[in-house]
Amino acid sequence: MKIYLEPVDVSKLAETAINPRDKLLVLTLFRLGCRVSEMLAIAVEDIDFTNSTVTIKHLKSRIKLKCPDCKAALSLTTIFCPTCGVKVESAVQEIKDVRRQRILPLEDNLLGLIKKFISSGGPVERNGRLVLFGINRHRAWQIVKNLAEKAGLPQIINADTGKIHSVSPHKLRDAFAVHAMKCDDSGNGMRLLQEHLGHASFNTTAKYRKIAGEEHRKWYQQLW
Numbered sequence: 074m075k076i077y078l079e080p081v082d083v084s085k086l087a088e089t090a091i092n093p094r095d096k097l098l099v100l101t102l103f104r105l106g107c108r109v110s111e112m113l114a115i116a117v118e119d120i121d122f123t124n125s126t127v128t129i130k131h132l133k134s135r136i137k138l139k140c141p142d143c144k145a146a147l148s149l150t151t152i153f154c155p156t157c158g159v160k161v162e163s164a165v166q167e168i169k170d171v172r173r174q175r176i177l178p179l180e181d182n183l184l185g186l187i188k189k190f191i192s193s194g195g196p197v198e199r200n201g202r203l204v205l206f207g208i209n210r211h212r213a214w215q216i217v218k219n220l221a222e223k224a225g226l227p228q229i230i231n232a233d234t235g236k237i238h239s240v241s242p243h244k245l246r247d248a249f250a251v252h253a254m255k256c257d258d259s260g261n262g263m264r265l266l267q268e269h270l271g272h273a274s275f276n277t278t279a280k281y282r283k284i285a286g287e288e289h290r291k292w293y294q295q296l297w
Contacts, residue, residue, distance in 0.1 A: 074230045074237065077284055078248035082226055086217070086240070089224040095216050097190050098206055102217075102242050104183045105129075106249030106270055109213050109242035116202040117191060125184055130174045131271055175271055217242050232284065246270075250281040258282050 075082075083103045090096035101112055111129045119128045138147040145156035153160055179187070190196070190205065197207025206213070221240035229238045238244070253266050267278040 074227050076230060076232050077251045078226070078229070078240065078244055080248070080252060082224075083245065083248060085224040086220050086226065089220045093190060093193070094195055094206065095220065097186055097195075098213060098216060099220065099245065100183055100186060101205075102245035103249050104180060105177055106246050106253070107177070108246060108271075109210055111271075112242075113206050113208065113210065113213060114204070115206070116204045117196055118202065120179070120187065122184070122188070125179045125181070126176050127179055128174055128176050129271070173271065175268070177269060214241055217245070247281075247284075250278070251284050254281045254284075 078086075080103075083099065087096050087099045090099060098112070101107070101115075102109065105112070105127070107129055108131065111131050114130055115127060119130070121127070138149065138151070139145065140147055140154040140157060140159065140161060142159050143154060143157040145154055147154065147161060151161055187205070196203045196205050198204075199207060208216075218239050218241060226240055229240060229244050230236070231238065250266060250270060253262070253269075256262070257265075263275070263278055263282065266281070267275055270278060272278045
């Protein structure tokens with residue numbers, strides 16, 4: 074078992090794919106480090122072939138809790154409303170959709186594969202858009218899991234909880250983040266990684282430094 078996939082593991086995964094779509098799916102998830110939902114939403118029109126970039130669109134639903142009396146914002150652990158002081162028996166839930174987008178660079182090899190895939194007629198029309206991958210989220214997870222089993226890749230263990238997971242699209246996103254952190258774990262490198270991954274919180278990005286082990290290793294070496 075491993076804590077995260079390494080680039081050599083991802084190469085094995087991609088080489089196992091017979092279908093060009095499946096190979097592109099694996100490499101897109103890893104090389105871009107995007108969420109599976111973001112990847113499945115990529116359309117041909119989102120790709121800027123001149124500047125070698127792709128626009129990633131992300132829709133996320135968030136639940137906000139409000140006081141039933143004064144409508145003040147509440148946390149999950151709130152017992153008494155901080156604004157009106159009333160005891161909160163049942164908070165009002167409000168679902169809010171947050172739409173974000175970011176522009177990511179495309180490296181030459183991945184861009185070349187995308188061009189070849191498009192020219193071969195790979196993209197599929199969905200809701201008036203020509204998307205690269207005409208599959209749903211469940212199918213994407215199934216493809217990655219099956220390829221990992223065929224490639225003989227080990228399962229992934231969560232270092233914090235000890236839970237064991239199969240190789241999934243999100244593990245390819247994790248692999249990208251850890252690889253980026255190993256290459257550059259400076260403050261600026263972490264800031265760029267946060268921006269690239271689309272993390273709202275810096276703490277979410279910082280966890281990859283812990284997984285990569287570079288911070289602990291440097292600290293230990295400095296002791297001697």
